[in-house]
Amino acid sequence: MDAPLFPPATDFVQPRRLPQRLSAAQTPIAILKTIPQAWAIVTREIPGMDRRVGSDQIRPHLNNFSLESLLPFGAVPRDAVARIDSQFLALGMEW
Amino acid sequence: MTAGTALVSLGQGKTASAAATSRSAGSDGRAISFDDDWRFHRGEGQGFEALGLNDTTWRRVDLPHDWSVEDIPGGQPPDQLGPFDKHALGGNATGFTVGGEGWYRKRFRVDDYPAEAMIEILFGGAYLETDVWLNGRHIGGNVHGYIPFAFDLTPALNRKGDNVLAVRVRNLGRNTRWYAGSGLYRQVTLDVLPASTRIARWGVASWTRRIEGGRAEIDITTRIEGARADMGLVTRLRDENGAVIAEAVAPVDAEVSQALVVRGPRLWSPESPALYTLETELRQAGRTIDRTEQPFGIRIVTFDPHRGVAINGTPIKLNGGCIHHDNGLLGARAFADADERRIRLLKARGFNAVRSSHNPSAASLRSVCDRLGMLLIEEAFDVWHESKEPQDFATQFRAHWQDVISAMVLPARNSPSVIMWSIGNEIPSRATDEGVHWAWTLANAVKKLDPTRPVTAGLNGVLGAEMIAGAATVRPGMAGKRDNASTIFLDVPGYNYRLEEMQREFARHPERVVYASETFPKNMFDYAELSRHEPSFLGEFVWTAMDYIGEAGIGAQAQLKTGSPPFYIAGWPWVNAWCGDLDLLGYQKAQSLARDVAWGLSPLEMAVQRPVPEGMFEWVSAWGWSDELESWSWTGSEGKPLAVRLYSSADRVALLLNGEPVGERNLAPGDKMRAELRIPYAAGVLEAIAYRGSAEVARRRLETVGGAARLRLLPERHRIESSRQSLAFVPIEVQDKAGRRLPDDQRRIRLNVIGAAEIIAFGSADPIGTGSLQTPETQTFRGRAMAILRSQGEPGAVRIEARSEGLPVASTTIKLV
Numbered sequence: 001m002d003a004p005l006f007p008p009a010t011d012f013v014q015p016r017r018l019p020q021r022l023s024a025a026q027t028p029i030a031i032l033k034t035i036p037q038a039w040a041i042v043t044r045e046i047p048g049m050d051r052r053v054g055s056d057q058i059r060p061h062l063n064n065f066s067l068e069s070l071l072p073f074g075a076v077p078r079d080a081v082a083r084i085d086s087q088f089l090a091l092g093m094e095w
Numbered sequence: 096m097t098a099g100t101a102l103v104s105l106g107q108g109k110t111a112s113a114a115a116t117s118r119s120a121g122s123d124g125r126a127i128s129f130d131d132d133w134r135f136h137r138g139e140g141q142g143f144e145a146l147g148l149n150d151t152t153w154r155r156v157d158l159p160h161d162w163s164v165e166d167i168p169g170g171q172p173p174d175q176l177g178p179f180d181k182h183a184l185g186g187n188a189t190g191f192t193v194g195g196e197g198w199y200r201k202r203f204r205v206d207d208y209p210a211e212a213m214i215e216i217l218f219g220g221a222y223l224e225t226d227v228w229l230n231g232r233h234i235g236g237n238v239h240g241y242i243p244f245a246f247d248l249t250p251a252l253n254r255k256g257d258n259v260l261a262v263r264v265r266n267l268g269r270n271t272r273w274y275a276g277s278g279l280y281r282q283v284t285l286d287v288l289p290a291s292t293r294i295a296r297w298g299v300a301s302w303t304r305r306i307e308g309g310r311a312e313i314d315i316t317t318r319i320e321g322a323r324a325d326m327g328l329v330t331r332l333r334d335e336n337g338a339v340i341a342e343a344v345a346p347v348d349a350e351v352s353q354a355l356v357v358r359g360p361r362l363w364s365p366e367s368p369a370l371y372t373l374e375t376e377l378r379q380a381g382r383t384i385d386r387t388e389q390p391f392g393i394r395i396v397t398f399d400p401h402r403g404v405a406i407n408g409t410p411i412k413l414n415g416g417c418i419h420h421d422n423g424l425l426g427a428r429a430f431a432d433a434d435e436r437r438i439r440l441l442k443a444r445g446f447n448a449v450r451s452s453h454n455p456s457a458a459s460l461r462s463v464c465d466r467l468g469m470l471l472i473e474e475a476f477d478v479w480h481e482s483k484e485p486q487d488f489a490t491q492f493r494a495h496w497q498d499v500i501s502a503m504v505l506p507a508r509n510s511p512s513v514i515m516w517s518i519g520n521e522i523p524s525r526a527t528d529e530g531v532h533w534a535w536t537l538a539n540a541v542k543k544l545d546p547t548r549p550v551t552a553g554l555n556g557v558l559g560a561e562m563i564a565g566a567a568t569v570r571p572g573m574a575g576k577r578d579n580a581s582t583i584f585l586d587v588p589g590y591n592y593r594l595e596e597m598q599r600e601f602a603r604h605p606e607r608v609v610y611a612s613e614t615f616p617k618n619m620f621d622y623a624e625l626s627r628h629e630p631s632f633l634g635e636f637v638w639t640a641m642d643y644i645g646e647a648g649i650g651a652q653a654q655l656k657t658g659s660p661p662f663y664i665a666g667w668p669w670v671n672a673w674c675g676d677l678d679l680l681g682y683q684k685a686q687s688l689a690r691d692v693a694w695g696l697s698p699l700e701m702a703v704q705r706p707v708p709e710g711m712f713e714w715v716s717a718w719g720w721s722d723e724l725e726s727w728s729w730t731g732s733e734g735k736p737l738a739v740r741l742y743s744s745a746d747r748v749a750l751l752l753n754g755e756p757v758g759e760r761n762l763a764p765g766d767k768m769r770a771e772l773r774i775p776y777a778a779g780v781l782e783a784i785a786y787r788g789s790a791e792v793a794r795r796r797l798e799t800v801g802g803a804a805r806l807r808l809l810p811e812r813h814r815i816e817s818s819r820q821s822l823a824f825v826p827i828e829v830q831d832k833a834g835r836r837l838p839d840d841q842r843r844i845r846l847n848v849i850g851a852a853e854i855i856a857f858g859s860a861d862p863i864g865t866g867s868l869q870t871p872e873t874q875t876f877r878g879r880a881m882a883i884l885r886s887q888g889e890p891g892a893v894r895i896e897a898r899s900e901g902l903p904v905a906s907t908t909i910k911l912v
Contacts, residue, residue: 072717
């Protein structure tokens with residue numbers, strides 16, 4: 001049995017980012033906030049959303065969290081997230 | 096030490112300290128303890144580095160030390176209780192403890208050392224911003240709270256007279272999300288080294304390249320500073336009896352590569368942590384110039400999606416827990432005895448892996464993991480370029496990330512327990528272009544120092560946009576393939592609280608090998624099930640294995656009025672996290688009983704939910720667990736239905752109350768090994784029985800206890816070493832006359848300690864701050880308290896007496912040998 005090796009890479013070239021459709025599951029909240037049509041959907045379905053994601057604890061993570069990824073923490077209602085995702089799909093936007 | 100050689104000679108039995116010291120690592124001239132006989136001043140000061148300062152009024156301390164766990168000077172109840180301050184800047188994050196500034200001074204002489212020797216000091220870690228002066232001259236500083244750092248004392252040394260080392264430590268601002276402690280909380284050592292040529296600090300890199308045909312092949316690379324052509328390097332592996340089982344000799348260069356072959360090796364694994372000693376000797380003309388030795392375990396760890404993680408070819412699942420660095424009542428003080436105790440406690444609960452959250456661990460913890468067989472994930476950062484707290488390490492990251500990576504990897508790369516290097520936890524903006532670049536930078540900096548272990552990180556939320564990288568940039572085999580921004584430069588992604596997403600991703604990314612780097616306790620049965628069925632899932636690391644000070648109340652539960660929003664913020668006076676499987680003293684909480692079942696240690700466990708008054712409901716945080724106790728003593732609840740929770744891997748569970756059947760349940764897979772029966776309370780004996788088919792497989796029993804009749808001291812060991820680093824853990828229970836612990840008792844206890852040890856911590860597992868952790872008086876919680884005593888450094892005996900109003904005095908004696 002040989003031990004595995006994890007050799008360092010030689011050269012950094014910024015990876016090519018592939019376009020993603022807007023979704024409640026995958027789009028970071030920080031990105032949603034930069035798209036007025038998207039954020040309007042969010043705040044309509046979850047009133048007070050700005051306040052919910054405005055705390056010192058959550059604000060640093062808005063680039064990491066999507067709406068759906070907040071569900072385990074009880075921060076957003078599941079049915080609202082589902083409705084938002086449907087409306088995102090209808091928007092047909094990418095990020 | 097090899098007979099006939101002459102090393103850098105030390106005076107017989109002498110150390111750098113004026114007082115007798117305790118221990119060294121065994122390599123002559125290296126790792127001389129410098130822990131004892133410091134002077135400490137808590138507070139700001141000017142000129143405290145001056146050689147001539149009169150520090151005789153300063154308090155004497157022996158390291159490790161942590162002032163954040165000490166009583167606040169002049170503290171005023173009710174807003175200041177012991178070390179806890181309602182208005183502490185850190186708030187919940189630091190468990191309402193405070194930082195500030197502290198100064199340490201130590202006098203020493205070096206006349207016993209050779210005049211030409213080079214002398215270095217190594218700090219195991221200090222929190223947080225540290226500056227060091229020798230004889231009034233600033234010699235260096237450090238800004239990361241969890242890495243070792245060393246300075247050359249030689250240029251500023253007074254070879255013939257007194258020397259004074261002064262250290263200023265500042266823990267200022269909001270710089271941490273958990274209790275960090277303050278001061279010189281890890282050990283300090285001196286190295287007396289040859290003047291011109293030596294084995295570089297942490298310069299030995301060794302790894303097992305191959306195990307085959309009853310042989311192990313080990314590669315070693317050694318860095319030499321000041322290499323000379325007339326020198327030779329001898330590398331040996333010794334077994335536990337000291338016998339040399341492999342040896343290699345090579346001429347010296349700046350970097351020397353050697354190989355050892357071991358026939359019939361004893362392999363290291365969590366079940367069988369066999370250790371050898373790797374000895375490195377620099378020799379010249381028949382003399383040993385410098386020498387180091389360190390433990391070494393022969394093992395190969397592999398990761399692949401078909402077998403998961405395997406140790407020496409045997410697949411295992413990681414039964415892991417996240418741990419913070421603090422040692423509960425001791426604060427951040429890194430005593431080897433305390434680190435060993437908690438690893439033993441975790442092993443007893445079936446844990447085989449810990450994640451050092453979110454910082455590199457102390458050498459003492461790593462050493463214990465090596466010796467006892469606990470796999471370890473070392474972690475470098477909680478933030479990169481963007482902060483989570485305003486004054487956290489993000490303010491220093493760009494200037495000092497390389498120091499942290501080096502200081503994490505180099506000292507630990509020979510430890511067999513270390514299986515992965517984590518470059519970060521829940522890093523903000525990790526999936527932005529800048530974040531992705533940092534991930535590449537950090538991962539490859541790690542791999543340049545140690546290409547033998549995979550790189551990981553704890554990832555929360557979403558994994559970011561899909562992206563594709565080229566061959567020169569990405570990991571081998573991934574060129575041109577889709578990956579996510581957060582995972583593209585990780586060999587083994589760790590997922591924090593991503594149970595549902597993880598299960599969806601297995602099909603989309605079958606090449607990935609993943610683990611759950613942080614989990615909620617409530618999901619333990621889900622992860623156990625996933626472990627059984629998904630080979631590419633390596634296992635879980637619960638948040639957390641053990642309670643810790645700080646992140647106060649993250650695991651809280653509360654009883655709220657029916658109709659209230661299901662929401663509760665635990666503020667003051669919560670001081671500890673209350674999310675661990677084990678409480679602050681190391682005892683099992685109800686979630687740990689459930690995990691005993693989930694992990695196959697027990698077929699049946701039982702706990703009872705604390706009665707919820709009518710008109711109220713129990714709210715439990717995401718990281719918490721219902722307020723369940725191993726108790727059938729609920730005075731005042733007679734006739735009321737209580738929720739009895741049974742955790743079992745069996746098919747059916749039944750309850751008897753005072754010998755009469757009162758309920759039973761069949762368990763289906765969807766029940767996740769849990770059954771709840773509501774039983775009207777009546778005092779007596781509640782017994783649970785588990786059945787597989789018709790066969791009884793286990794019983795558990797809870798009895799109604801009587802009133803408090805006595806205190807009982809239960810030292811974990813009646814004999815301890817007398818060295819100054821030795822600790823005695825003395826649990827105290829409130830018992831009824833039948834010797835049963837009162838499971839929910841709170842009362843004041845006072846200790847009297849006479850003899851060769853001193854109390855350095857006394858408290859309970861109560862997540863609510865009730866006062867000092869360092870006076871001889873405390874309040875029990877759930878019928879328990881714990882005293883931790885420290886040897887005064889001499890053999891003898893210590894007698895401990897415990898008193899509580901209305902109860903007879905209890906006592907015990909511990910011998911120090």
